[in-house]
Amino acid sequence: MSEQQIAAQVGAVAAEVGPVAPMPEDDVPEGTSAAGSGTPAAGADGFVGRSPGQLAWRRLRRDRVALVSGGVLIFFILLAVAAPLVARLYGKGPQERFPERLDRNGFPLGYAGVSGEHWFGIQPGIGRDIFIQVVYGLRTSLMIAFTAAVLTIALGVVIGILAGYVGGWVDAVFTWVIDLALAFPFYIFCFAFVPLAVNQFYGPRDEVSPWFRPALLVLIFVLFNWTISARLVRGQVLSLREREFVEAARASGAGLGHILFRQLLPNLWAPILVTFSLNVPALITAEAALSFLGIGVLEPTPDLGRLINDSVRYIRDVPSFTIVGGTTLFLLVLAFNLFGDSLRDALDPKSGR
Amino acid sequence: MLRFVVKKVLLALSTLLAVSVITFGMFFAVPNNPAELMCGDSKNVCSPERIEMIERRMGLDKPIPVQYGDFMRGIFVGRTIGSGETARDCPAPCLGFSFRNDEPVAGIVGRTLPVTLSIVFGAAVVWLLLGISIGMVSALRRGTAFDRLAVGTSLVGASMPILLFGPLLLIGLVYETGILGYPRYTPLTENPVAWASAMLLPWFALGFLNSAIYARLARAQMLETLSEDFVRTARAKGLAKITVYGRHALRAAITPIITIAGLDLGAYLGGTVITETVFGFTGLGKTALNAALNLDMPIVMATVLLAAVFVIAANVLVDVLYAVVDPRVRLG
Numbered sequence: 001m002s003e004q005q006i007a008a009q010v011g012a013v014a015a016e017v018g019p020v021a022p023m024p025e026d027d028v029p030e031g032t033s034a035a036g037s038g039t040p041a042a043g044a045d046g047f048v049g050r051s052p053g054q055l056a057w058r059r060l061r062r063d064r065v066a067l068v069s070g071g072v073l074i075f076f077i078l079l080a081v082a083a084p085l086v087a088r089l090y091g092k093g094p095q096e097r098f099p100e101r102l103d104r105n106g107f108p109l110g111y112a113g114v115s116g117e118h119w120f121g122i123q124p125g126i127g128r129d130i131f132i133q134v135v136y137g138l139r140t141s142l143m144i145a146f147t148a149a150v151l152t153i154a155l156g157v158v159i160g161i162l163a164g165y166v167g168g169w170v171d172a173v174f175t176w177v178i179d180l181a182l183a184f185p186f187y188i189f190c191f192a193f194v195p196l197a198v199n200q201f202y203g204p205r206d207e208v209s210p211w212f213r214p215a216l217l218v219l220i221f222v223l224f225n226w227t228i229s230a231r232l233v234r235g236q237v238l239s240l241r242e243r244e245f246v247e248a249a250r251a252s253g254a255g256l257g258h259i260l261f262r263q264l265l266p267n268l269w270a271p272i273l274v275t276f277s278l279n280v281p282a283l284i285t286a287e288a289a290l291s292f293l294g295i296g297v298l299e300p301t302p303d304l305g306r307l308i309n310d311s312v313r314y315i316r317d318v319p320s321f322t323i324v325g326g327t328t329l330f331l332l333v334l335a336f337n338l339f340g341d342s343l344r345d346a347l348d349p350k351s352g353r
Numbered sequence: 354m355l356r357f358v359v360k361k362v363l364l365a366l367s368t369l370l371a372v373s374v375i376t377f378g379m380f381f382a383v384p385n386n387p388a389e390l391m392c393g394d395s396k397n398v399c400s401p402e403r404i405e406m407i408e409r410r411m412g413l414d415k416p417i418p419v420q421y422g423d424f425m426r427g428i429f430v431g432r433t434i435g436s437g438e439t440a441r442d443c444p445a446p447c448l449g450f451s452f453r454n455d456e457p458v459a460g461i462v463g464r465t466l467p468v469t470l471s472i473v474f475g476a477a478v479v480w481l482l483l484g485i486s487i488g489m490v491s492a493l494r495r496g497t498a499f500d501r502l503a504v505g506t507s508l509v510g511a512s513m514p515i516l517l518f519g520p521l522l523l524i525g526l527v528y529e530t531g532i533l534g535y536p537r538y539t540p541l542t543e544n545p546v547a548w549a550s551a552m553l554l555p556w557f558a559l560g561f562l563n564s565a566i567y568a569r570l571a572r573a574q575m576l577e578t579l580s581e582d583f584v585r586t587a588r589a590k591g592l593a594k595i596t597v598y599g600r601h602a603l604r605a606a607i608t609p610i611i612t613i614a615g616l617d618l619g620a621y622l623g624g625t626v627i628t629e630t631v632f633g634f635t636g637l638g639k640t641a642l643n644a645a646l647n648l649d650m651p652i653v654m655a656t657v658l659l660a661a662v663f664v665i666a667a668n669v670l671v672d673v674l675y676a677v678v679d680p681r682v683r684l685g
Contacts, residue, residue, distance in 0.1 A: 176364075176367075176368070179364070179368050180368050180371050180372065182664065183368050183369070183661045183664050183668075184372060184657075184661065185620070185624065185656075185657060185660030185661060185663075185664060187624060187638065188623055188624055188638065188641045188645075188653070188656050188657050188660050189657060191646075191653065192650075192653045193379070194645075195645050195648055196379065196648070199648065288514065288516060289514070289627055292516055292627065292630075293626060293627070293630060294642075295642070308520070311520075312520055315523060315524060319520075319524045319529070322517075322520045322524070323517075323521070323524070326514070326516055326517030326520060326521070327517065329514055329517060330513055330514060330517050333514060334509065334512035337508075338508065338512075341508075
């Protein structure tokens with residue numbers, strides 16, 4: 001799946017979410033509409049009124065897969081956020097080298113250089129500590145993926161809501177633009193775009209600013225991915241706009257902005273949340289792939305994809321290096337996907353239980 | 354029906370045109386001078402005269418819209434690139450010459466496309482057969498150990514990046530055990546056995562990972578179909594299980610899978626660059642990557658266009674096929 005256009009994957013999953021049951025706010029007892037917290041108000045005949053958010057939260061809490069994958073996610077995110085702290089406690093920085101731990105050919109001493117000092121061993125040739133590289137790599141991957149996912153969703157939601165509600169030629173243009181965006185081969189376009197952009201802003205011998213490539217990646221991801229969430233939102237809005245509450249708002253003279261963001265948007269948060277949670281792992285995979293290919297994040301910025309790229313050169317002699325980097329990436333993506341699946345089940349009112 | 358097809362094709366052509374204009378514009382709107390790139394990074398070699406000579410030779414001295422027109426015409430009828438004594442003939446389908454080594458781009462594509470085709474079609478056979486059969490058995494034996502194992506494996510497989518799976522296969526099957534040799538591409542026409550044995554690793558890597566997604570899909574589709582009335586009717590009138598499940602149910606369940614397979618194929622034909630890189634093949638994707646790193650724009654341009662053609666053609670085909678297969682699709 002990693003090579004598939006991320007589009008296809010997220011799109012397929014998101015499509016399964018289907019139309020979410022409408023959540024007219026007047027159904028919910030006063031004060032319980034907030035997701036999660038608050039004791040549900042007990043009705044007179046023993047029924048307990050719960051908001052959809054509360055129902056979802058209860059389902060999620062009872063789902064063992066969600067708990068485990070959520071725990072793993074929190075662990076990874078904490079590790080990434082606290083990377084400088086981890087580096088201080090661990091006593092080694094991401095750029096620090098330990099040439100004394102390598103033999104004359106640049107191979108680490110002992111088994112892959114693993115020791116109490118260096119938990120995951122030493123990078124052959126360059127002599128950096130692998131554990132701290134992985135920690136900082138997580139930071140880069142997560143930062144790029146989260147930023148891109150947030151921007152993607154924001155852009156997609158605004159355009160999707162607008163196209164779905166306004167319809168007409170706006171919608172026709174929008175559909176065509178989506179087809180266009182889907183026709184661009186993602187990876188090859190990145191190959192073409194990134195070196196050109198770098199070349200455009202920097203001369204061949206200039207120092208490229210360390211944030212430039214990550215920012216470029218975020219830009220490309222947003223450019224390619226907004227169509228997925230936009231299409232999803234558009235589909236939902238197409239059915240929602242015919243409903244009474246929208247008509248009521250229109251009849252009482254609400255402006256376009258009010259209808260779009262105050263009336264329609266609150267009914268869309270479930271599919272948006274699911275799309276977001278499944279978009280992040282797809283973006284992590286794509287980012288790692290690009291950095292693996294030498295198009296994304298480059299030396300000296302620590303990154304999981306780049307680390308795997310460094311490691312495959314030594315795959316014959318130090319296979320553990322490749323396995324460590326790849327497994328971290330795999331666990332991260334797996335935890336996100338499992339959690340996203342659980343979230344989808346929890347938010348789906350049809351999934352009973 | 355004809356109207357529907359024509360409309361789809363026209364729409365696809367307009368998309369393709371837009372892709373070509375955007376790609377062309379992107380490469381030539383940037384102020385980097387391709388002629389400067391072409392004479393290389395080596396300092397001081399690029400005298401203004403030499404740059405001018407290269408520009409004339411590549412036809413880069415003309416206005417950009419004219420260059421675009423020439424480029425597009427060259428694809429269909431061929432053209433002559435450059436003028437005067439440096440003019441070169443470039444027969445259709447002309448995609449220009451590489452900035453770096455002057456090789457005709459059409460030749461490069463012709464050499465690398467078969468590699469990608471071999472990988473993708475072989476892998477597609479693996480993932481369709483494996484995915485659909487596992488998904489189907491899983492749905493029929495719902496809740497059994499097999500089902501749980503299949504669901505678990507496909508969950509894990511769908512998250513496995515080929516960045517890890519490919520190297521793991523290499524470590525497990527090539528470097529540590531020597532069961533397989535490191536793959537070396539041999540054209541199918543030259544030696545079919547060597548071709549297939551080189552392709553085993555990429556077929557398995559790509560096919561297995563994708564089959565995880567297809568197994569999940571096939572299982573869900575099959576479960577839905579099995580609960581439909583026509584399946585019960587078929588069973589009730591006494592048809593054998595194998596006929597009901599293998600023919601009636603499978604045919605209904607498989608349609609959406611074929612749709613997605615078509616789109617996936619289109620996307621992959623544009624290049625399976627990671628698979629190619631991991632296993633050391635020079636296919637379309639790898640060629641595009643190398644060309645892009647060298648800023649060799651004619652090659653990149655050609656690969657972007659070719660990949661877009663694959664994606665768009667797959668889209669049209671799937672749309673039309675869907676309309677043919679499923680009478681509920683409204684044409685319009």
